[in-house]
Amino acid sequence: MSASSFANRTVATDAPEERIAWADMRTFNPEEIIPFRHNLANEPLLSLDSLRALANRMYEKRQVKFKPPESTEEFSTRDTHSKGWSVDEAFDRLEQPGSWLAIYHMASDPLYSDFCRNLLQELDAHIGKADPGLHAPDLAIFLSSPPTETPYHIDQHPVFFFQLKGRKLMNLWDSHDPEVVPPDAAEEFLCFRREGLVRYNDSLRSKVVEIELAPGDGVYWPATTPHYVRTQPYWAKPGDGISLSFNISYYTAATRKRLCVSAINRLLRKRSALHPAPYGKSPVRDNLKYPLGRAYLLARRLITHEYLHDEQKL
Numbered sequence: 001m002s003a004s005s006f007a008n009r010t011v012a013t014d015a016p017e018e019r020i021a022w023a024d025m026r027t028f029n030p031e032e033i034i035p036f037r038h039n040l041a042n043e044p045l046l047s048l049d050s051l052r053a054l055a056n057r058m059y060e061k062r063q064v065k066f067k068p069p070e071s072t073e074e075f076s077t078r079d080t081h082s083k084g085w086s087v088d089e090a091f092d093r094l095e096q097p098g099s100w101l102a103i104y105h106m107a108s109d110p111l112y113s114d115f116c117r118n119l120l121q122e123l124d125a126h127i128g129k130a131d132p133g134l135h136a137p138d139l140a141i142f143l144s145s146p147p148t149e150t151p152y153h154i155d156q157h158p159v160f161f162f163q164l165k166g167r168k169l170m171n172l173w174d175s176h177d178p179e180v181v182p183p184d185a186a187e188e189f190l191c192f193r194r195e196g197l198v199r200y201n202d203s204l205r206s207k208v209v210e211i212e213l214a215p216g217d218g219v220y221w222p223a224t225t226p227h228y229v230r231t232q233p234y235w236a237k238p239g240d241g242i243s244l245s246f247n248i249s250y251y252t253a254a255t256r257k258r259l260c261v262s263a264i265n266r267l268l269r270k271r272s273a274l275h276p277a278p279y280g281k282s283p284v285r286d287n288l289k290y291p292l293g294r295a296y297l298l299a300r301r302l303i304t305h306e307y308l309h310d311e312q313k314l
């Protein structure tokens, strides 16, 4: 898929109050990468001024992270809180190449809770039939000044990603391709969040799905879809050099089932000579493994007091 897939497409929603062009995904399949259009770029709560005020409030809750431009640190959403600068200093210098700032869990802010709840209701109304049980959503903002990059990685949850300002180059890979995401590595990651097992290598270059997002463009990708995100400087102008994106991640009944099946598969791989079918290959076997995996994970959590998978409502 290339950037031109988005060319000349306008937001055409079934109802004017809808903020996502659901016409783009009438046949929403939660297992596919799906580009779409949206109307969120002009949302007042997502303007830079509103987001600066939000970031100042969320900083107190340790839900803001930023990087000064001179730092060589790569973007990572898994790191802890930033130190050294105030939020206003970070915003003032945001146009310096290589800067970035992220705001997490914005639904917990009283001024954003209605906006987030309404958006999630709209989302659930459209995806809920194909992918029921939406829970533990996180709505987050990413601001960056090119050049920046988010290294190749996978996440445990599906993502709706919205570009609001500037451009962003998304590189995505098919999570169902075992050469891209080996099933045992995905199981290990889902069960124990072990990072680094799903790695990029040059043989995957030809399999990339490359999508350049401009304001009004969005893309959905399923859980464990490898992604590598870049902002490039060619479009940035003085006074208009910030890439602003918004993302909704969440869990569903299917992510919970996949986790439980993965737990059993992982046990079978470690403790037997069996080669269990990866999740999704055999619905009958998945249905048998699901309650066993759930019982195993609950028992393990009880014994080890691990706080893994709290978001999955096991």
Ligand SMILES: [Fe+2]
Pocket: 153, 154, 155, 227
């Ligand atoms: Fe990610």
